[in-house]
Amino acid sequence: MRKPNLVGAVAPSSPNLAREMAAVVPTAGSPVVVELGPGTGALSSGIAQRLPVGGRQVAIEVDSGMVEYLRAELPWLEVIQGDASRLGDLLADAGIDKVDAVVSGLPWSIFPAKLQQDILDQVGAVLAPGGAFTTFAYVHALGMTGARQFRRRLDLSFDEVLTSHTVWRNIPPARIYVCRRPRRI
Template identity: 45%
Template sequence: MTAQHHGRRAPERRTPGGTPLAEYGRFFRTALRSPTTVGAATPTSQVVGRTVAQVVPRSGAPVVVELGPGTGSLSGAIHHRLPGAGRHIGIELDEGLVRHLRTNYPRMETVHADARDLRGVLDRLGVEAADVIVTSIPWSLLPENAQGDILRQCHEALTPAGVFTALTYLPMQHTPTGRRFGTRLHSDFDEVLTHVTWRNLPPILHYTCRRPLVTNER
């Protein structure tokens, strides 16, 4: 899922979140404190972040919502691509990570809330719809009702041409919750593309979903 560069390789850009070592330390402390909230062994790599950011429009005034930004390992790449008129909204459940994100990613409007309150958060911020929703929340750890509730709200919050992109560990697609998650995406969107980033430990499976379908019952 790496971003493609033509010609010479562009120099790496530092994200505002600090050194990789500091980010790993912060991530591990949070994971130990709230394992069911973080649901990951390591923060995602910069390779994953650059790939995720490719779904962000580079012109206009797009609204990008990030569910569970964590330490901000995806947020910096989103910032680099988001145009000046765009909005980046982060919804984070962990209070310590909220403080970290507000300090290190001031451009992102970080809200201390549960992803299950997505629609309420957007209403409070005066946002009618999102152009992009990015999430790396631990889908494989969510019970069926929570998984369905968040996906329903994501579906309803997107514009007709919106993009929903979710990250999960590659082996998780074979678990019961992982299979249910994939099935739900195919029923909610006209197009569901998958891609694997091998340059991450463990490898990351991407779901990139476009054109939310309208149905009478969710």
């Protein structure tokens, strides 16, 4: 792992995890879906399979090497290089005000508390009414301080936080959080 402070995965997400994460993507209309931390694009493909014709899929990636990889391997994916803590500005520069779903593959448990909150605040600010934010945590890491802090931040940031069953067909196994109705600051 070349950048352990940016990459939290030991392997790409499985198609099973991608499919369950993408369940928040609207299947009608022209939804705008943002993916945070797309990595190698494992979740991106799951989102694309569910996104209706006319929808817009945007990936936010901080690492320039990953941006180049994604643009070469997934030319249909709109990739914006930048930090998720500046999500509102990055989307505004792309002509996007509100989004219908945010799907995150970010390694929350390794982020400092302030960065966790800054990103969650940005997600809450860009979600359209009725929109959803989904992310996941590895089961083995749920007891880590960063993971516990993140779970508390979700509860403080959203009126509704649902936790899925364990997705065993992922390495490592993961649980999904689906969050709705951000609490406005």
